[in-house]
Amino acid sequence: MAQWQRTHTCGQLRSSDAGKTVTLCGWVHAYRDHGGLVFVDLRDRYGLTQVVFDPSAGAAMHALARELRTEWVVSVTGTVTLRPEGTRNPKLATGDIEVRAQSLEILNRADTPPFEISSDEAVHEEVRLRYRYLDLRRPALQQVLILRHRLNKIVHRYFDESGFIEVETPMLGRSTPEGARDYLVPSRLHRGCWYALPQSPQLYKQILMVAGFDRYYQIARCLRDEDLRADRQPEFTQLDIEMSFVEMQDVMQVIEGFLVRVFGELLGYNISLPLPRLSYNEVMRKYGTDKPDLRFGMEIVDITDLVSNTEFRVFRQAVEQGGIIRGICVRQSADRYSRKRLEELEEFAKRYGAKGLAWLKVEVDKFSSPIEKFIPAGVQQSLRERFQAQPGDMLLFVADSEKIVCDSLAALRNHLAAELGLIRPGQFALAWVIDFPLLVWDEEENRWVANHHPFTSPVDEDLPYLETKPGTVRAKAYDLVVNGYELGGGSIRIHRPEVQQRVFRMIGLDDEQARKRFGFLLDALRFGAPPHGGIALGMDRLVMLLAGLSSIRDGIAFPKTQRAQDLMTGAPAPVDIKQLKELGLA
RNA sequence: GGGGGCGUAGCUCAAUUGGUCAGAGUGCCGGACUGUCGAUCCGGAGGUUGCGGGUUCGAGUCCCGUCGCCCUCGCCA
Numbered sequence: 001m002a003q004w005q006r007t008h009t010c011g012q013l014r015s016s017d018a019g020k021t022v023t024l025c026g027w028v029h030a031y032r033d034h035g036g037l038v039f040v041d042l043r044d045r046y047g048l049t050q051v052v053f054d055p056s057a058g059a060a061m062h063a064l065a066r067e068l069r070t071e072w073v074v075s076v077t078g079t080v081t082l083r084p085e086g087t088r089n090p091k092l093a094t095g096d097i098e099v100r101a102q103s104l105e106i107l108n109r110a111d112t113p114p115f116e117i118s119s120d121e122a123v124h125e126e127v128r129l130r131y132r133y134l135d136l137r138r139p140a141l142q143q144v145l146i147l148r149h150r151l152n153k154i155v156h157r158y159f160d161e162s163g164f165i166e167v168e169t170p171m172l173g174r175s176t177p178e179g180a181r182d183y184l185v186p187s188r189l190h191r192g193c194w195y196a197l198p199q200s201p202q203l204y205k206q207i208l209m210v211a212g213f214d215r216y217y218q219i220a221r222c223l224r225d226e227d228l229r230a231d232r233q234p235e236f237t238q239l240d241i242e243m244s245f246v247e248m249q250d251v252m253q254v255i256e257g258f259l260v261r262v263f264g265e266l267l268g269y270n271i272s273l274p275l276p277r278l279s280y281n282e283v284m285r286k287y288g289t290d291k292p293d294l295r296f297g298m299e300i301v302d303i304t305d306l307v308s309n310t311e312f313r314v315f316r317q318a319v320e321q322g323g324i325i326r327g328i329c330v331r332q333s334a335d336r337y338s339r340k341r342l343e344e345l346e347e348f349a350k351r352y353g354a355k356g357l358a359w360l361k362v363e364v365d366k367f368s369s370p371i372e373k374f375i376p377a378g379v380q381q382s383l384r385e386r387f388q389a390q391p392g393d394m395l396l397f398v399a400d401s402e403k404i405v406c407d408s409l410a411a412l413r414n415h416l417a418a419e420l421g422l423i424r425p426g427q428f429a430l431a432w433v434i435d436f437p438l439l440v441w442d443e444e445e446n447r448w449v450a451n452h453h454p455f456t457s458p459v460d461e462d463l464p465y466l467e468t469k470p471g472t473v474r475a476k477a478y479d480l481v482v483n484g485y486e487l488g489g490g491s492i493r494i495h496r497p498e499v500q501q502r503v504f505r506m507i508g509l510d511d512e513q514a515r516k517r518f519g520f521l522l523d524a525l526r527f528g529a530p531p532h533g534g535i536a537l538g539m540d541r542l543v544m545l546l547a548g549l550s551s552i553r554d555g556i557a558f559p560k561t562q563r564a565q566d567l568m569t570g571a572p573a574p575v576d577i578k579q580l581k582e583l584g585l586a
Numbered sequence: 587g588g589g590g591g592c593g594u595a596g597c598u599c600a601a602u603u604g605g606u607c608a609g610a611g612u613g614c615c616g617g618a619c620u621g622u623c624g625a626u627c628c629g630g631a632g633g634u635u636g637c638g639g640g641u642u643c644g645a646g647u648c649c650c651g652u653c654g655c656c657c658u659c660g661c662c663a
Contacts, residue, residue, distance in 0.1 A: 036620030179663040453663040
């Protein structure tokens with residue numbers, strides 16, 4: 001072992017180690033030069049240890065120590081010593097001891113970093129991404145990646161114990177219609193042909209079920225060339241699951257067991273099972289979205305029947321045009337919303353298509369509102385009862401098409417909860433959403449499209465109506481919703497070729513097209529496909545939720561910007577003309 | 587493609603209606619200091635106010651264009 005190599009890490013030493021001679025390696029986190037004594041906080045991913053350089057331990061070493069700067073990489077050999085009484089640091093795990101240096105080796109000097117590693121101060125993300133290696137050196141981000149590692153370990157342990165087999169699936173596949181935009185890779189050996197990077201291993205895992213693997217899992221990288229969001233990256237990681245001879249409950253139970261382990265082991269957070277199962281229609285009605293944040297109430301209430309005949313023209317017209325009127329009750333907040341702030345809320349609602357936002361402030365014996373005079377006393381009383389409104393509450397209404405009412409009230413609900421602090425930090429609300437429609441009508445393409453994906457099985461009793469009442473057919477699909485995020489989704493798949501053919505036809509894929517794109521799947525279904533189903537969870541989102549992050553990027557070592565660039569490496573970048581010629585692209 | 591926010595010293599931010607507004611904290615450099623741990627004290631350097639153009643006697647501030655980052659709608663089976 002070279003003399004500079006470490007015997008311990010910077011988070012390891014305790015008072016019981018006093019007297020030992022040790023060597024520590026790490027980065028200079030902070031230095032405090034008293035002219036005589038020099039204190040250095042040495043950092044590695046395990047923690048911080050204070051090193052003391054005393055002139056009496058060697059003048060040359062002490063002089064060298066005075067040259068140290070933050071982020072230099074050093075090796076220090078010295079004696080573990082109990083700190084003098086009154087100088088112990090309870091904020092550090094190693095705060096009872098210090099290492100009195102006997103020798104110091106500078107392993108590498110460092111330029112002054114563009115931002116302080118030792119500070120938690122928020123730095124513009126652009127700078128952090130350009131110098132990602134420095135950002136990743138910050139303890140906060142290291143803790144997130146360590147948490148992610150522990151999560152991955154739980155995945156492997158849990159699914160192995162539950163009889164699942166990990167199988168890797170190709171990155172280079174074929175492009176399939178529907179779904180997200182593909183990332184394409186040119187084929188050198190087949191001019192004019194392209195591979196597609198996987199949007200998910202969906203078809204492969206179904207094929208694995210046909211192959212008899214029965215229980216499959218994979219931590220799979222997925223790529224989609226779509227626009228980014230705070231919770232969406234172009235490449236992301238899914239926990240991908242597929243099981244044979246199962247129905248919905250079986251898949252859901254496996255995932256519930258997994259979630260109990262994850263939240264319990266990583267956060268000490270107790271999840272009670274079974275998770276609530278809410279129907280799609282119910283959540284759309286109560287929350288206006290299929291991924292409701294259930295950490296607070298403020299449920300949406302329909303009042304179309306109560307107010308459609310009032311004098312208020314906005315309400316009347318909405319109903320005459322086939323629209324609806326729904327609202328939410330914001331408890332004990334009337335005095336917090338001035339006219340100006342209510343206008344801001346209206347502007348917020350307008351971003352989601354609402355033409356306006358009507359409001360009523362509830363007082364003891366009346367409503368305070370510009371529209372109060374249009375609402376008869378009887379209706380006012382009914383509104384009170386329907387919202388269970390108390391004095392001090394505020395009612396907000398949107399009158400429009402069902403889609404706009406749902407979109408705007410759902411967004412408003414989340415916005416208000418954040419603004420009013422209705423969400424307790426560290427709180428989690430998990431639920432399943434089930435009974436999704438199998439097909440939804442696409443106005444732009446003027447055809448039915450698969451709500452989840454075209455391999456999702458219809459509910460058995462709805463199957464006869466697939467062609468006659470397509471909009472009412474339910475899917476054997478389930479989404480896992482956590483704190484307003486879609487953490488995962490899955491379904492029981494179609495395992496009979498004739499049903500698959502009917503669904504393909506309904507979404508406008510004729511037999512020839514279907515054969516061309518998915519012939520291998522249709523073939524496979526003919527060779528003894530077991531009933532099967534599965535699910536995929538977004539690992540990046542799960543990390544984000546577990547770590548309490550507001551962006552998925554902070555749980556990813558090397559994330560991309562909203563324009564899908566890597567600011568550190570500069571990807572994407574032009575390539576050499578020679579590479580293009582080899583591919584027949586130039 | 588649309589809407590919104592941000593861009594001033596390495597970093598985080600400030601600068602009334604266009605008029606000593608080129609500033610603070612921190613970091614950095616130098617000096618002092620033997621028990622600090624957000625060390626302290628003294629001194630110093632550091633700016634094309636993202637970039638380009640325009641209006642004006644005068645622009646960090648107003649206008650137009652453009653670039654970058656973030657949030658969002660569309661998009662994401």
